[in-house]
Amino acid sequence: MPSDTGTLLEALAPPPVTVNRPLALFLDLDGVLAPMAPTPDAVVADPRRTAVLTRLDAVLDGRMAIVSGRTLKEIDRIADRAALSAAGVHGLERRRRDGAVDRPAASPGLAEVLASFRRFAADRPGVVVEDKGISAGLHFRQSPASADEALSLAHDLAGTTGLHLQPGHMVVELRTPGADKGGAVTAFMAEPPFAGALPVMLGDDLTDEAGFRAAEALGGFGVLVGPYRSTAARYGLAGVPEVLDWLEAVAEAGR
DSSP: OOOOOOOOHHHHHHOSSSSOOOOEEEEOTTTTTBOOOSGGGGGGHHHHHHHHHHHHHHHHTTOOEEEEESSSHHHHHHHHTTOEEHHHETTTTEOOOSSEEEEOOOOOOHHHHHHHHHHHHHHHHEEEEOSSSEEEEOTTTTTTTHHHHHHHHHHHHHHHHOEEEEEETTEEEEEOOOOOEEEEEHHHSTTTTTTTSSEEEOSGGGGHHHHHHHHHHHTTTTEEEEEESSSSSEEEEEEEEEHHHHHHHHHHHTO
């Protein structure tokens, strides 16, 4: 494995456009299909993204799912409902292609977490609290000076509530214990139309490592998007534009 100091393009080759089995794609959203933004609401639908996802869903006979930290409602808003199969909140909620949704009951500790997060954000301009129903996020992208305090608060609350601590890009999240992105990939792959295909997971964050490992265990591979780091991914793409270029090439090759 290359050293952590190498750039992505030096460290990881781009993924192949065609593979030796039918392809199944699992796609993270923020940082992969959509650029990072100052606030969660600032990410919106994009015609190019919607078009390539719609085309891929047809070319792959439905073997495409978005696997994101966003809720299913947010995935549908940003992807313009182009992905029928999707997993939200880092795999905690999962929607099959027929519309059936698996979602656990919210942990009782979430009310305490949301109240603490809102008190924390009240006197820190730029800090945003996100209520996902079964998870709570504390975003500090617009207030980087709050990062250490936010992480410390989240660690303390994880200890008292038993919620799962999920750090991310300038955000920390406490979520109901349960499945992760790897579990979502594995569950999709056990069902039609994904069963028997070669799974490929595209992600940028540490939360995507579980998805990379699940894809690899099932004979596929992961694709790290963005700067190189130690990763279970086998291939790499530099950013969102390169992801969309690659997805369009996959769709064209599958015609």
